[in-house]
Amino acid sequence: MTLAPTETRTISHWATGAGFAGSSDRTASVTNPATGAVTGxxxxxxxxxxxxxxxxxxxxxxxxxxxxxxxxxxxxxxxxELLNARKHELAEIITAEHGKVISDAIGEISRGQEVVEFACGIAHLLKGGMTENASTKVDVASLRQPLGPVAIISPFNFPAMVPMWFFPIAIAAGNTVVLKPSEKDPSAAIWMAKLWAEAGLPDGVFNVLQGDKVAVDELLTNRTIKAISFVGSTPIAQYVYSTGTAHGKRVQALGGAKNHAIVLPDADLDLAADAMVNAGFGSAGERCMAISALVAVGDIADELVAKIAQRTAGLKVGDGTRNTDMGPLVTQAHRDKVASYVDAGEADGATIVVDGRGVAVDGDNSGFWLGPTLIDHVTTDMSVYTDEIFGPVLSVVRVETYDEAIDLVNSGPFGNGTAIFTNDGGAARRFQNEIEVGMVGINVPIPVPTAYYSFGGWKNSLFGDTHAHGMEGVHFFTRGKVVTTRWLDPSHGGINLGFPENN
Structure with missing residues (x-):
């Protein structure tokens, strides 16, 4: 059902297989970013x-x-099967509360579904090992067992995909889950909870806790919760990691990013320009894997910037339910914060090649609009370069050599994702070896791994030793146990006070 502009609803918690109103009288408004209307x-x-x-x-x-x-x-x-059949319902919910276009929302769900499919093979993934007669008539076996109740704290930018990085594996491995979604777009979590119930999941295995810092702090400190998976900004990731581990929890906290794409002089500049537009402006730049810094090596910058500007001019910004390429930002406050970085870059002397601050849109004027923005001649001391902006802003930094480009990326505090565009296999091989980043693309602008590999960065982009999904995800949501067994037979017996030996 599509809500009228003045109609609002209450989005509650979910526990023991049903909605749960709770005792708090505190609420937060949920808005449609394309209209500015409060919808819940x-x-x-x-x-x-x-x-x-x-x-x-x-x-x-x-x-x-x-x-x-x-x-x-x-x-x-x-x-x-239910998710595959009804993913369009979930996409509409995501678009209504986050703002991304429907096709992007469907893509988000499909990438999350890859982890669901990976978790369907959990029986194979949980197989232990066994050694017969490790010592005389003694067998040794290894097991992987669930941890208990675990928590997922997810961000606003992927209200379906990011939770699905974690909960399919956690549930398949035998844990129970408390999901704390972002209060900016909380309805997707409730929709998925109802789908789990329809799929036959027992009550209480998947639960949704709505809230803010009060809810987060209870998850971080409550002794019942055994592990925390978090995705969000670096300062909060640091807080989640330090607080959770101080209270004895296993924590994986994925933080922020400042992803660079290096374009070498031998690259296909049309391919690179397409990739920069796709990776810089998709989902209004609200992706932790978005390319926000283009490093142009040598004398290609003028031509490359012109190609990107030409492509950007053809993008249609507007309501995600319409035939548009890019939607609004998630809130008015976030839109204004991103725009302030553009203001600062301009004041610092950078060149605004494409200015999204006054973009014409196919949508309501009250929406939270900021169009694709391309900024050239950015230097590394400008805030538009140093800070994670999380919006549709692509900065161009010009360098003379490959080595200078590598040093630029490696000197940054983040190590989430990066890419290189080149036709030189030797340069690409050296890049993947020397770059200090967790996820690397070779002529691929958004190198998000498939579900059977693991997702995660280096440096201030990850706190904890375990990445998301893949086998690292299986290990995060389980713990190992080794069982040593001896069944006595009539030939055994007697007393021996010596230390047992492997013989």
Missing amino acids: AVALASATDAKAVIDAAAAAFPAWRDTSLAKRTSVLFAFR
């Missing part, structure tokens, strides 16, 4: 509400842990 009020949990949702996950854990792998897998497959 999301509950902001009190500590008591948070404990109630956590307790629901804890109560469901013993039975789900002991549920057979075959049964768990059948629920995963059912969820996958």
